Amino acid sequence: MVLTDAQTRDEERERRHLAETVRLLSGELERLTGDIDGSARAIEERKRHLWDNLRDMDFAEKANFRGEVDMSVRLAEHAVMLRGRIERLLESPYFGRVDFHRRGEAGARPYYIGVHNFSDPETQEIVIHDWRAPVSGLYYDFESGEAFFETPAGTTHGEITGKRQYKIQGGRLEYMFDTSLNIGDEVLQRELGQSADDRMKNIVATIQREQNAVIRNETARVLILQGVAGSGKTSIALHRVAFLLYRFKDTLSSDNVMILSPNRVFGDYIADVLPELGEERIAEIDVDTIAGRFLARVTGYEAFSDQVVGLLEGVEDAAAERMRYKATPEFVARLEEWITSRAYEDFTPGEIERKHKRLSADWVADLFHESPTLPVFTRLDRVANAAVHKLKHEVLDKGGTWAAADTASIRKQVRAMFPYKDAFAIYRAFYTDGPARRGLFQPLGRKKIEYADVFPLIYTMIRTSRQESYGHIRHLLVDEMQDYTPIQYAVLRELFSCTMTILGDANQSINPFSSSSLSRIHSIFPEADCLELCKSYRSTSEITEFAQNISRNDKLIPIERHGPPPQVLACADQHDQRARILTLIEQHRDSDHRSLGIIGKTLAQAETLYHALSGAGVELTFLDYDSTAFTGGIVITSAHIAKGLEFDTVIVPQVDEQNYANEMDRCMLYIACTRAMHELHLTHHGQPSGFLTFSTEPRSHAHDTQTVS
Numbered sequence: 132m133v134l135t136d137a138q139t140r141d142e143e144r145e146r147r148h149l150a151e152t153v154r155l156l157s158g159e160l161e162r163l164t165g166d167i168d169g170s171a172r173a174i175e176e177r178k179r180h181l182w183d184n185l186r187d188m189d190f191a192e193k194a195n196f197r198g199e200v201d202m203s204v205r206l207a208e209h210a211v212m213l214r215g216r217i218e219r220l221l222e223s224p225y226f227g228r229v230d231f232h233r234r235g236e237a238g239a240r241p242y243y244i245g246v247h248n249f250s251d252p253e254t255q256e257i258v259i260h261d262w263r264a265p266v267s268g269l270y271y272d273f274e275s276g277e278a279f280f281e282t283p284a285g286t287t288h289g290e291i292t293g294k295r296q297y298k299i300q301g302g303r304l305e306y307m308f309d310t311s312l313n314i315g316d317e318v319l320q321r322e323l324g325q326s327a328d329d330r331m332k333n334i335v336a337t338i339q340r341e342q343n344a345v346i347r348n349e350t351a352r353v354l355i356l357q358g359v360a361g362s363g364k365t366s367i368a369l370h371r372v373a374f375l376l377y378r379f380k381d382t383l384s385s386d387n388v389m390i391l392s393p394n395r396v397f398g399d400y401i402a403d404v405l406p407e408l409g410e411e412r413i414a415e416i417d418v419d420t421i422a423g424r425f426l427a428r429v430t431g432y433e434a435f436s437d438q439v440v441g442l443l444e445g446v447e448d449a450a451a452e453r454m455r456y457k458a459t460p461e462f463v464a465r466l467e468e469w470i471t472s473r474a475y476e477d478f479t480p481g482e483i484e485r486k487h488k489r490l491s492a493d494w495v496a497d498l499f500h501e502s503p504t505l506p507v508f509t510r511l512d513r514v515a516n517a518a519v520h521k522l523k524h525e526v527l528d529k530g531g532t533w534a535a536a537d538t539a540s541i542r543k544q545v546r547a548m549f550p551y552k553d554a555f556a557i558y559r560a561f562y563t564d565g566p567a568r569r570g571l572f573q574p575l576g577r578k579k580i581e582y583a584d585v586f587p588l589i590y591t592m593i594r595t596s597r598q599e600s601y602g603h604i605r606h607l608l609v610d611e612m613q614d615y616t617p618i619q620y621a622v623l624r625e626l627f628s629c630t631m632t633i634l635g636d637a638n639q640s641i642n643p644f645s646s647s648s649l650s651r652i653h654s655i656f657p658e659a660d661c662l663e664l665c666k667s668y669r670s671t672s673e674i675t676e677f678a679q680n681i682s683r684n685d686k687l688i689p690i691e692r693h694g695p696p697p698q699v700l701a702c703a704d705q706h707d708q709r710a711r712i713l714t715l716i717e718q719h720r721d722s723d724h725r726s727l728g729i730i731g732k733t734l735a736q737a738e739t740l741y742h743a744l745s746g747a748g749v750e751l752t753f754l755d756y757d758s759t760a761f762t763g764g765i766v767i768t769s770a771h772i773a774k775g776l777e778f779d780t781v782i783v784p785q786v787d788e789q790n791y792a793n794e795m796d797r798c799m800l801y802i803a804c805t806r807a808m809h810e811l812h813l814t815h816h817g818q819p820s821g822f823l824t825f826s827t828e829p830r831s832h833a834h835d836t837q838t839v840s
């Protein structure tokens with residue numbers, strides 16, 4: 132590209148500005164390093180002094196001394212955190228600049244935007260603005276011309292006279308673009324065209340306007356985000372957490388944000404994003420962990436992953452019916468009614484008697500009905516405690532004795548007034564109550580319940596006795612929202628009384644019998660703000676179009692980025708299929724791409740192929756439900772585990788008509804294909820799956836696919 136004189140001068144100015152910023156940052160790095168070394172020495176000396184003089188010091192002196200050491204440690208830790216930020220900034224001080232002419236000021240001023248704030252230590256002038264600062268909203272939300280941003284003090288109006296994007300790596304300017312549009316296409320295209328790193332990376336430099344609206348929504352108590360595959364939902368949710376941590380730093384810290392994630396591999400996959408943005412990682416939880424907390428001592432239960440495995444092997448109509456029934460809002464309403472009415476209908480107050488002292492049935496009834504909002508077993512405990520207290524004092528006042536057996540007897544008498552021993556008994560009785568529900572509770576053995584009963588039982592436990600909640604959590608992220616049923620949301624509501632961001636994609640549901648649509652989730656959280664992301668960024672247009680033919684979403688807008696058309700390889704037999712996969716792996720090794728995902732329908736299929744491929748000398752990692760870490764390179768796993776992940780190249784084996792036949796298989800195939808960023812290959816022997824018929828039709832503009840035999 133030939134630069135004009137003005138452009139050359141401009142670039143010169145930018146290089147000088149960068150050099151000056153790097154100089155300031157380096158100075159700050161040196162100062163902080165000096166401070167940290169000094170603090171470390173001082174702490175060491177103080178500790179030594181404490182040990183040497185321990186005997187001569189009194190308690191107060193020691194406490195004072197320890198307090199001082201603790202304080203120095205905290206200051207040093209803070210300096211280490213600041214140094215980390217400066218180091219990150221030195222790598223890439225800023226990625227954007229917006230020139231803004233505030234109304235009432237003489238001219239425009241440049242605002243450089245990076246991952247953190249940085250001020251000149253001497254002048255205190257802000258040299259780099261944090262991407263989350265109010266003024267940085269200009270960069271994401273406006274083209275050139277009239278613009279404004281909100282601050283706690285009010286709205287600032289003015290005009291954007293220029294916008295520029297930079298790619299700076301290792302402190303060196305690699306390229307820059309002027310753009311009047313919202314985060315220019317060139318930079319976005321370059322970013323999207325890159326190979327996938329081992330883990331998810333931040334997208335702070337290229338956040339799009341509609342994504343920014345999700346990130347910066349401060350007012351929603353519950354925000355529901357429906358986004359098509361690859362629309363950046365997960366990335367956006369993590370940037371939103373970083374934003375909320377910045378915006379509400381006095382009340383919110385990473386310790387009180389939690390993510391409900393589909394599995395631990397996913398947790399590891401996203402683990403770097405917040406640290407890259409200068410925030411601590413957040414705690415993760417999954418549905419099986421919640422189940423374990425409540426049910427470990429109550430009953431055995433089927434895990435979510437076991438349910439998925441079972442569903443993929445084939446499901447009986449009766450089991451499907453049970454799942455469907457327990458996935459409706461009506462089920463939550465009926466169960467709630469059942470639980471509430473037990474206290475009214477089944478509690479029979481009776482007289483309590485011990486050691487010739489009595490409490491009347493009326494006394495019991497009054498006390499029981501005094502606290503109608505408390506869970507029923509808590510009310511029974513209250514009655515028992517009050518009865519023990521009253522009778523014990525009467526007996527002791529008369530000079531008698533009172534033993535543990537007397538207390539136990541009273542508890543037993545009170546419990547006998549209610550026919551259910553525990554929440555599990557109440558839950559079981561729900562199904563024997565009327566003919567309509569008979570047969571809808573089918574345990575998997577003497578002491579194991581189906582996954583579909585896990586959350587209804589937990590709900591019954593929460594509503595019938597006091598349970599510890601996650602009270603310290605102030606914000607909950609729920610990923611893969613479509614996989615949770617109304618009863619699971621009811622449990623989440625009970626356990627987390629905090630603000631929430633709930634995100635997912637109705638097209639990527641795992642269980643066709645119990646997935647939740649956006650409107651259903653909205654009806655559970657009527658107060659929620661609902662936002663939608665329709666643009667898909669992950670895959671090339673060819674891959675997105677291919678996946679659209681498997682499961683169409685008319686709202687999806689593919690990003691204009693091109694690559695080779697997906698290939699459907701017809702193989703002669705199983706042996707040939709493996710040989711073709713080995714050839715594809717070879718081709719991948721010789722390409723510029725880094726990550727390769729081989730995604731089977733089931734884990735068992737993936738495992739068989741894993742053994743065959745590793746037997747043939749391929750180095751690859753098999754991810755199953757016990758895996759905790761995401762690795763780069765070649766990965767083999769199932770579609771369920773690959774959810775949320777992405778790879779440069781994806782191979783989907785065994786796409787034949789038997790293996791991919793029903794609706795659930797369609798979902799798995801869609802999920803597998805949408806994991807691919809740049810290349811997608813499918814292999815089969817025998818007839819291809821009916822979901823691929825479009826690819827065998829004559830080539831048309833609409834589906835750019837290569838069928839190779």
Ligand SMILES: Nc1ncnc2c1ncn2[C@@H]1O[C@H](COP(=O)(O)OP(=O)(O)OP(=O)(O)O)[C@@H](O)[C@H]1O
Pocket residue numbers: 319322323332334337338339342358359360361362363364365366367636639668669774775776777805
């Ligand atoms: N504004 C953006 N700038 C650069 N890359 C982006 C942007 N938005 C999304 N991406 C990229 O698109 C890919 C998909 O993002 P992400 O995994 O967050 O999407 P998702 O909606 O959660 O996907 P899925 O539901 O299919 O798992 C990632 O590689 C992400 O970096």
